[in-house]
Amino acid sequence: MIVPEYWAEARHEVRYNRRRLIVRRFGWSDDSVAAAQAHADARALEALHAIAAGQPLPHQERRTRYGVEGVPIREQIVERQGDVVITRNSYGALCLNTPDVLFADIDHRPGPAGCVIPTLLACVLWAGVAIAAGNVWNWMAGLALGSAVLVAVNAVVLAFKRANHRDAQLEARALARVEDFTRQHPGWHLRAYRTPAGLRLLAMHATFSAHDPAVQGLFDALQTDKLYARMCRVQHCFRARLTPKPWRIGMRRRIRPPVAAWSAEQAFLPGRLQWIADYEHKAQGHAACLFLRAFGDERRVDAKAEAVRALHDRIARAYEPLPLG
Structure with a gap:
């Protein structure tokens, strides 16, 4: 898992087969913008040569929520605790990113429109x-x-x-799948949390690589959200949203910059700081998830998983009787 502090983009152009070939690539670094630019230049030149040699590579990398293969998570870093990183995502919520403590998301269905x-x-x-x-x-x-x-x-x-009745039925079925899974895997210890759209699971008994076959087995058995599963594979990490989605707590303005355009110089823009202050004030009345129950062998607790659990439960307010956002 890589969540860099600094980002840059390089553009290289050559004449190739009587036409202009332009290649753009991102670069990143934890040291400085200059180091990120040097990395971007090197990646762009490497891609330029590869494309000129006939390799079918994209000329430009897209900015997306979870990045693409070969490009790490591009979000503002709010806090680091060892190799656990808390970031502010593209729509302003805080997210926990961990390379080896297993989270899984199960979405029941899209919620009703807030309007x-x-x-x-x-x-x-x-x-x-x-x-x-x-x-x-x-x-x-x-x-x-x-x-x-x-x-x-x-x-x-x-x-x-x-809709509420369907949600209760879907949650009961999802929890039954979790119980069945832990029955078939007696060494596992899972914690289940309710989210606005479904369930969140946290594995407590061990740590995992995102490419571990056991992780894919859990995802398949519990019908984990496919976008989330892909993000885990691409970014070599697991992830959990810690604070409410803005539109669920009445935030009508969007944070700036929008989408996945984060760069370090934007951290202190007055409009962004005001948005964050408004968001944090409104978020006080909501939790990101609610702890439901534990499954499996509760005696088996990995020390790192326990540290991440404590951090997650505190910021997500998982034990407080609050509406979910």
Whole structure:
């Protein structure tokens, strides 16, 4: 796992087969911007020569949430504790990154859009104001409108009840898979946490490489989120979000810079610092996950996994009776 402090990008251009060949590559370093630029220059020249020799390589590397093969995680480093790194991700939440303490994410289903209830309430309010102001033609029209609003409210409430019931069923099935897994692997000790979208698992009995076949076996058996599993393989690490997603706690503005464009000089931009202050204030009323229960042999606890657990549980507020964000 590599989470660098400094980033740079290099651009190299040559004339090749009567056309212009342009190659861009990122570089990174924990020492300085100059070292990151030197690394970028070296990678760009290497790629330029390889492409000119006929290798099918991309001319430019994309900036993505979890990076691509050969490019590490590009996020602001907030704290280091040994080889555990806490970063601020592309949308502003804190994430724990560890090279060998196994986390797994299980997503049940996409959650309902956050605008459903506010939009419905706005419609009800508008209807009430319209009726009070005499903007309906007669009492029959008012009655019809009121009936329609009542039907809409009941439909949305019923939909949410059904969604909650489905969530409970999906969680029960996912927990049953975890229990079955630990029954088949008696040496394992797993902790399960509820997240807004599903479950998070933490292995306590040992540490693992992200490429360990046992990790893939766990991912397959428990139906781990495929994007998360790919990130683990590409970045040689495991990851857990520690603070709420901004849009779940009412943050309408996005952090700057957006997407995966982080560079060290942006750390003290006034707009970014104000966004972080607003986010941290609103995040106080939410937890990132809720501890549910442990599975397997609880006597088996790896010392490093325990240290990561303590850090994770404290910042994610996993034992506090708070809404999940």
